[in-house]
Amino acid sequence: MSDSLVIAGRELSSRLFLGTGKFSANKLIPDVVAAAGAEVVTVALRRVDTVYDEENIVNYIPKNCILMPNTSGARDSGEAVRIARLAKAAGCGNWIKIEVISDNRYLLPDNYETIKTTEILAAEGFVVFPYMSPDLMAARNLVKAGAAAVMPLGAPIGSNRGLKTKELIRILIEEIPLPVIVDAGIGRPSEAAEAMEMGAAAVLVNTAVATANDPITISRAFALAVEAGRLAFKAGPGAVQTIARASSPLTGFLRG
């Protein structure tokens, strides 16, 4: 049976999404995407320069990938909506990752503005992927607003600190009927595997790949980790026991 992730009618065989910021050169991107086997690649519209080919990041994204522009730089819903429309007008398709950030010290997303943005853009026919702080009520509102998935952060963007919000993400995975894609904070392949083992539908990685000494090799490592984590989730790992269970002192009498 196929284990593809299906979003908005698109069947994705790779559950590793890639970000394209922070690379030392755009020309690295095709090799990184290939090594990762990624099918969804996000790019900040603020960085897209449609005039100069060499600096136009979009030219470095393989044509078979789904381009998912993001609204990086938006401080409120109004700005995010305008960026999304500009992205669509620039030919970047109708998948959009919402980033609304009004705190420049930690770059934490503004869930309230994100929900408003999602509602507007989903109604306009966008396939909306909101980046969010992992909060159950906000996630439920995103579902109502028409999101295609929710993208909770594991730790602040760019921090490479791993799944610091693990318990909250676990609740989203249990409660939210949409794919839960862990977006920010994943620094190592083992953390990506951990998120997938928990039942995340996919993970998005950027800083950990872009700032690695060898971005191509690490993206391959991430791909393997995501696959391993997914397989483990499907297989259902054995239950963890805190004590050995050799006998049943309290209920043994029932079998007298």
Add this chain to the structure above:
Amino acid sequence: MSFYDEVKKYQDFDFDGFFERTNEADVQRVLAKNRLTPLDFLALLSPTAEIYLEEMASKANRLTVQHFGRTMQLFTPIYVSDFCVNQCVYCGFRVTNGLKRHKLSAREVAAEAGKIAESGLKHILLLTGDSRQQSPVEYIKECAAILKGYFTSIGIEVYSLQGEEYAELVKAGVDSLTMFQETYDPVLYARLHPAGPKRDYRFRLEAPERGGAAGMRSLNVGALLGLGEWRRDAFFSGLHVDYLQRCYPAVEVGLCPPRMRPYSGADFQPASVVNDENLVQYIAAFRLFMPRSGVTVSTRESAAFRDNLVRLGVTRMSAGVSNAVGGHSAEDVTGQFEIADKRSVAEMAASLYRQGYQPVYKDWQML
């Protein structure tokens, strides 16, 4: 409350005593911390911390790569008018300096903008001298309207404006404000600015706050190093960034650490010489204090030195610079100060690539 009150808190602070008391253990303790207090930052600016310059640089490099990646945002200034009514004793454009003044017409602004845009740059910084008569807000707005046709982000570095005026400029498409306090020492400030509207220390000090309230996306501040005791001005510059970031969390607040350069008609000697080591210490200390804030280094610095700064915490650099009015499209013009790094945008980009850094031409899309 404004940053003026923050500066006042330190008016009786014994900086020399603090620096004398700061020992190596203090610096080590700060180096081990994740979040620094203002006095931690000051400890990193101390003479004692010079011993730990490599450790500071290494941490600064790590934090910068983490938050900004291996990228360098490029921009260039466009000087549209050098008419100025101020008498800043250290500036080549001051009113008493008998140079021939220029102001670009709309057509000249477009020609200059077109020339600059050929380099591929998308971020432009509009500069004028301080003359409400020659370069009124209306003129700045007209310039911005023209620049919108060539660039995706417009910054201004002009005289201090009122809040409503900043709001008008934001509406006209300006998204970022650069404002140099020159020195945060009010007594020295008065001496260096003997006449003209710029003499008002507080009005200038609070200008970035007015810009932030008016909706600017980014604010860049700093002192002109060398006018006063550099460690103090560095400290207040960092404090200013921190203050603005707290007031306006959604705004990208950044630091500019320019050093005094020789200029036409020079007769001013800087109070302190800020050597390369000092500047590296300042930038690294600031990076540790404000890990997510941008740091801009201009072509006042030499090509070789700028190349070495790439990995030390700098995130924005000017390139292909002329600091004369009409300098890209006209000939025989006088700049504000001597440019040390004369490389073109293409040469700068090639040099960044050689160092394993990506030049970023566009990092904002005007909405």
